[in-house]
Amino acid sequence: MRYLLFTLIFSVTVLKVYSQFRFTNVICNSTHPMTYYEKCFIKQVNKTMTALTVQHILLETIHSAYGNISIIQLSRRLNRVLYTFRNVDVCAFMVKRRNPVLRLLFSFIQKYSNANHSCPFKNTFLIHQLTVDEIHMPAIIRGEYLLQTAWKLNGINAARVDVSLSYVSSQARFTKLVCNSTHPMFYYEKCFIKPVNKTTTAVTVQLRLLETIHSAYGNITLILLSGRLNRVLYKFRNVDACAFLVKRRNPVLRLLFSLFEKFSNANHSCPYKDIFVVNQLTIGQIHIAGLPVMRGEYQLQTAWKFNGISAATVDVSLSYV
Numbered sequence: 001m002r003y004l005l006f007t008l009i010f011s012v013t014v015l016k017v018y019s020q021f022r023f024t025n026v027i028c029n030s031t032h033p034m035t036y037y038e039k040c041f042i043k044q045v046n047k048t049m050t051a052l053t054v055q056h057i058l059l060e061t062i063h064s065a066y067g068n069i070s071i072i073q074l075s076r077r078l079n080r081v082l083y084t085f086r087n088v089d090v091c092a093f094m095v096k097r098r099n100p101v102l103r104l105l106f107s108f109i110q111k112y113s114n115a116n117h118s119c120p121f122k123n124t125f126l127i128h129q130l131t132v133d134e135i136h137m138p139a140i141i142r143g144e145y146l147l148q149t150a151w152k153l154n155g156i157n158a159a160r161v162d163v164s165l166s167y168v169s170s171q172a173r174f175t176k177l178v179c180n181s182t183h184p185m186f187y188y189e190k191c192f193i194k195p196v197n198k199t200t201t202a203v204t205v206q207l208r209l210l211e212t213i214h215s216a217y218g219n220i221t222l223i224l225l226s227g228r229l230n231r232v233l234y235k236f237r238n239v240d241a242c243a244f245l246v247k248r249r250n251p252v253l254r255l256l257f258s259l260f261e262k263f264s265n266a267n268h269s270c271p272y273k274d275i276f277v278v279n280q281l282t283i284g285q286i287h288i289a290g291l292p293v294m295r296g297e298y299q300l301q302t303a304w305k306f307n308g309i310s311a312a313t314v315d316v317s318l319s320y321v
Helices: 002-016 090-096 100-112 243-249 251-261
Strands: 019-030 036-042 048-057 067-075 079-088 123-132 145-151 156-169 172-181 186-193 201-209 216-225 231-242 275-282 296-306 309-320
Touching: 019 036, 019 048, 036 156, 067 090, 079 100, 079 231, 090 123, 100 123, 172 201, 186 309, 201 231, 201 309, 216 243, 231 243, 251 275
Parallel strands: none
Antiparallel strands: 019 156, 036 048, 048 123, 067 079, 067 145, 145 156, 172 309, 186 201, 201 275, 216 231, 216 296, 296 309
16 A cells, blocks of 8 residues: 555656756856957757857966856845855866765766866867756755856966856646545545645545455556657556565665655555545655656556455546646
8 A cells, every 4th residue: 555655756756856947148258368258158949948158268278277166046135155165176176076066066067068187278168058957956946046157277367157047946746636446345535636836736545444454466557648659657567565565675665655654644564454544745845866757747557456356546647847
């Protein structure tokens, strides 16, 4: 039974991971004649994605590079500085890369840039069509952000680059829930979705058990819905829910189970008695770095055998935008 709840959360949690970033503005200033910007622009790629290109011409070889880097959350009332790094030794960082925040940021631009080595740097520094749509980022709130950078090259204040970004977190919502009892010893007292606010919905399922459950097996299928062809993403057959709750060997399942356990009374292995409840399960409360799933409509189909009898089905639909 808890495997059913786990699987609900698995599909939802996966959907929660990705978010939408857009470059909105870039300003490049050269403050010394030994360098100048040949390209500095943002290009629209599609309706949701923008790409950043910066080409910095170096008229002399760069043997030392230090930067001041700030990440600011913009607000109408008060801007908030999230990170400030002073006198970052770029040459040393490219060798050891110890700072975890800078290491994360560099991992995003590395494949778009020719700056994939330590000093010296010659001729040109290039970032070509950097896109940040659907990059897996740490948990941050939606809003407007500004990345400010100022650079000393060979001990001289030489350049500034400021980049503005807009961040909109992706949303996943329960859209449909169907519960069917296929045996008179089990019936659903509650099975509904309730809107919590404009972006969050909650699922409640209450299954009455008229006999004690000593064994529970489930068939579970996660489907990506499409107007042309539906795609089966995951299919699990004869999942022994009682055994899973004893050993919990799968590390992914174990992690996910720890997140949704608080929504249910199924906090133990078999046997199950009287009632099984999932109470006001919400998507917005789940935050996990899971597996990538594209935007779209999804359906989770489940069928359950209790005590060797085909007893119940639960199908839930979700929208991820």
